[in-house]
Amino acid sequence: MPNKDFNTPWSDVPSLLWPAYVETWTMVGIVMAFVVAIGTPLGVLLHNTSSFGLFPRGPVFSALNAVINVGRSLPFLILMAAIIPFTRLLVGTTIGIAAAIVPMTVAGVPFFARLVQNALREVRGDVQDMAQVSGGSTLQVIRSVQLSEALPALAGALTVNTIAMIEYSAIAGSIGAGGIGNLAITYGYNRFDDHIMVATVVTLIVTIAAVQLLGDRCAKELTR
Amino acid sequence: MIEIEGLTKRFGDHTVLDDVSLTVAPGEILAVVGPSGAGKSTLSRCVSALEQPTRGQVRVDGQDFSRLDGAALRSARRRVGVIFQSAPLLRRRTAAQNVALPLEYLHATPESARERVSTLLERVGLAERADYLPAQLSGGQQQRVGIARALALAPSNLLADEATSGLDPATTTSILHLLDELRTEMGLSIILITHEMDVVREIADSVARLDAGRIAEYGSVSDLLLDPTSSLGHQLLPDRPAVPATTAGETWQVSYASREVAGDWLTAITSAPGAAGTRIEVLSASIEAIRGVAVGRAVLAFEGAAPRGLAEHLRERGLHARPVAATVEKDAA
Structure with a gap:
């Protein structure tokens, strides 16, 4: 059985898997911090410049909307390749974790902004009116009504976005960013290592199921 | 304000x-x-x-x-x-x-x-x-x-x-x-x-x-x-449903037009000049207080024609009276 020779012994799998897993979460964690920090205000702006918002501005909305659509229309692999010069400019390298974080953030921010916009649009319009006639300023209404009322939906958006970023990190891993994806490609695919392949697939399935479960739990808790 | x-x-x-x-x-x-x-x-x-x-x-x-x-x-x-x-x-x-x-x-x-x-x-x-x-x-x-x-x-x-x-x-x-x-x-x-x-x-x-x-x-x-x-x-005081008149004649609607209408207005109609001997049917009548103001309405059917000067007689009593479309054209035979 010549195939067997390619496989890492099961006993060695965890020691390979664990550092890769930590790398994946490092990437996803840093990217999500940027995504939430940039995507939330962007989504708030997108919603409030739309006709449903607190300060409708047609042209601003159209421009933002177009930028976000462009960001969302490229498949991640293409986006990653397309912005290599930008990545190099920003972090000085095009391989490794730092280099993966740039395209992941560029892909994640418009995605999250759209999810935030959708979540805010679900907030009842008359609640917004009520807050305004109660003397709330724009910022007060955004905070105490829009974001607060949409919190369960925002928890859902965060879950979806995190899962997408785990997926993107695996794609980024395929071009040398490290993490689970890198492990799966270099060992599992290039070296026909079935054990590593099975281990990474199972790890990803379990991770994503856990993230979803946690997200659902949070959303339910926040609904009260 | x-x-x-x-x-x-x-x-x-x-x-x-x-x-x-x-x-x-x-x-x-x-x-x-x-x-x-x-x-x-x-x-x-x-x-x-x-x-x-x-x-x-x-x-x-x-x-x-x-x-x-x-x-x-x-x-x-x-x-x-x-x-x-x-x-x-x-x-x-x-x-x-x-x-x-x-x-x-x-x-x-x-x-x-x-x-x-x-x-x-x-x-x-x-x-x-x-x-x-x-x-x-x-x-x-x-x-x-x-x-x-x-x-x-x-x-x-x-x-x-x-x-x-x-x-x-x-x-x-x-x-x-x-x-x-x-x-x-x-x-x-x-x-x-x-x-x-x-x-x-x-x-x-x-x-x-x-x-x-x-x-x-x-x-x-x-x-x-x-x-x-x-x-x-x-719309505030819609007409009450009226019963059909049994005799052929004119039908009138009477309503309050003043805050000073005497409580006996309905019976006073029979004392209108020229009303003596005329059969008057009350087809519907109501009095209620809305926001402290008494408001009444009645639909009356007169056998034959209503007494002449009825509207004036009632106006003096704070009532508005007008003939309504003859509701008794039906099987008068």
């Missing part, structure tokens, strides 16, 4: 409100009625300063509301408490936290806010529901929370936009009584936007009917009730 003067609102080419003028004095309740699409909600949004008028003014306690923005607009908005249809409450906040919202926006200290909120919840009868979430309250209780919130900043004016639509009749009555009491206690000027005539009959002092953006009729409820030509008066 709310004074609306020459209020016109256009959306593009579409004129939604056309030269609307209304005044609500302190302690007065003005009802605005009209079919859907007549401009009631736009009027409401102009009064709560959610929309700016195209032309005209909305003055609240003497200050023109319609040209403000920013902080001035926010502080102006605080002078009109607004009660919305189906009480929009924040789902994730308790009743008390919902009532506290306008106080939070004003950066009131937590202690003063807590005190104010408990006073208000007590006043609307929800003291023991303070820590309930909106989903745990009935529709009527939610609306009470909405009223408490509208009163949080002690406004001198209240705007109730379809506040009782969707509530059952008993709850509607209790909410209206609460508004009535509050108006007396606090001297509030209240504008009630509604499509329910029962609401008008129950608590309004004056009423305006909007039709296609214009004021079609406007006056005090009692004046309109006693005006036989008023269509609002007629």
Whole structure:
């Protein structure tokens, strides 16, 4: 059985898997911090410049909307390749974790902004009116009504976005960013290592199921 | 005190409100009625300063509301408490936290806010529901929370936009009584936007009917009730179903046109000059007090022709009488 020779012994799998897993979460964690920090205000702006918002501005909305659509229309692999010069400019390298974080953030921010916009649009319009006639300023209404009322939906958006970023990190891993994806490609695919392949697939399935479960739990808790 | 003067609102080419003028004095309740699409909600949004008028003014306690923005607009908005249809409450906040919202926006200290909120919840009868979430309250209780919130900043004016639509009749009555009491206690000027005539009959002092953006009729409820030509008066006190007449002849409708009608008016009709010997059938009759004013109506059938001079005779007694379409053309044979 010549195939067997390619496989890492099961006993060695965890020691390979664990550092890769930590790398994946490092990437996803840093990217999500940027995504939430940039995507939330962007989504708030997108919603409030739309006709449903607190300060409708047609042209601003159209421009933002177009930028976000462009960001969302490229498949991640293409986006990653397309912005290599930008990545190099920003972090000085095009391989490794730092280099993966740039395209992941560029892909994640418009995605999250759209999810935030959708979540805010679900907030009842008359609640917004009520807050305004109660003397709330724009910022007060955004905070105490829009974001607060949409919190369960925002928890859902965060879950979806995190899962997408785990997926993107695996794609980024395929071009040398490290993490689970890198492990799966270099060992599992290039070296026909079935054990590593099975281990990474199972790890990803379990991770994503856990993230979803946690997200659902949070959303339910926040609904009260 | 709310004074609306020459209020016109256009959306593009579409004129939604056309030269609307209304005044609500302190302690007065003005009802605005009209079919859907007549401009009631736009009027409401102009009064709560959610929309700016195209032309005209909305003055609240003497200050023109319609040209403000920013902080001035926010502080102006605080002078009109607004009660919305189906009480929009924040789902994730308790009743008390919902009532506290306008106080939070004003950066009131937590202690003063807590005190104010408990006073208000007590006043609307929800003291023991303070820590309930909106989903745990009935529709009527939610609306009470909405009223408490509208009163949080002690406004001198209240705007109730379809506040009782969707509530059952008993709850509607209790909410209206609460508004009535509050108006007396606090001297509030209240504008009630509604499509329910029962609401008008129950608590309004004056009423305006909007039709296609214009004021079609406007006056005090009692004046309109006693005006036989008023269509609002007629809607406030619709005709009762009448029994068919058994004899051929003229049918007349008699209604109150004055506050001084003697209690024996119905029997007095038989003493009208020339009425002696004429058979008079009462086909329907009603007397009721609306907002403290007695209003009566009757439909009478005269065998043959009504006595000449009947209308004049009744006018002297504060009644309006007019022949109605002969209802007895039917099988007279």
